[in-house]
Amino acid sequence: MAAYTTYIDSPIGTLQITGTDTQLHSILFVETERRPARTHAASEGDIPAAIREATRQLNEYFEGKRLRFDLPLQPEGTAFQQHIWNLLLDIPYGVTTSYLEISKRYGDTKAIRAVGAANGSNPITIIIPCHRVIGSNGKLVGYGGDLWRKEWLLKHEMEHAPTPQGKLF
Numbered sequence: 001m002a003a004y005t006t007y008i009d010s011p012i013g014t015l016q017i018t019g020t021d022t023q024l025h026s027i028l029f030v031e032t033e034r035r036p037a038r039t040h041a042a043s044e045g046d047i048p049a050a051i052r053e054a055t056r057q058l059n060e061y062f063e064g065k066r067l068r069f070d071l072p073l074q075p076e077g078t079a080f081q082q083h084i085w086n087l088l089l090d091i092p093y094g095v096t097t098s099y100l101e102i103s104k105r106y107g108d109t110k111a112i113r114a115v116g117a118a119n120g121s122n123p124i125t126i127i128i129p130c131h132r133v134i135g136s137n138g139k140l141v142g143y144g145g146d147l148w149r150k151e152w153l154l155k156h157e158m159e160h161a162p163t164p165q166g167k168l169f
Contacts, residue, residue, distance in 0.1 A: 003025060017055065019054070
């Protein structure tokens with residue numbers, strides 16, 4: 001099945017969304033400190049259903065109306081990465097956790113660096129909420145979409161969370 005790519009504007013920059021009619025493969029920030037903007041056009045033709053739905057749900061998220069995503073995800077990664085990304089999906093909206101806590105949930109606190117690497121290689125930003133993982137000391141550390149976006153996303157969620165969580169970081 002052919003994959004398609006489209007782009008949407010968001011309050012924190014342009015997002016590149018790739019997927020098929022039935023699966024979402026990636027959502028990436030087009031321009032980050034590590035990856036400058038690409039200048040190729042979106043794929044021709046009709047936008048597949050999975051991408052249309054991702055666009056709709058992301059817009060609702062940025063409007064503060066969506067707290068959970070319900071999308072057919074198919075990120076490409078190793079079995080370990082897939083496991084860690086699934087653990088990230090359990091982090092509630094407006095709540096942060098640490099890399100150490102994710103390592104504990106994985107079952108091996110010595111895997112903290114590998115957890116950080118898997119978190120950093122998450123290909124479906126925002127939907128798989130890697131931005132909700134912070135350092136054990138409560139500091140914002142590591143985010144492939146740049147730390148200012150991580151801070152924006154966490155403040156956005158704190159502002160729209162149904163139950164205030166207090167200080168996020």
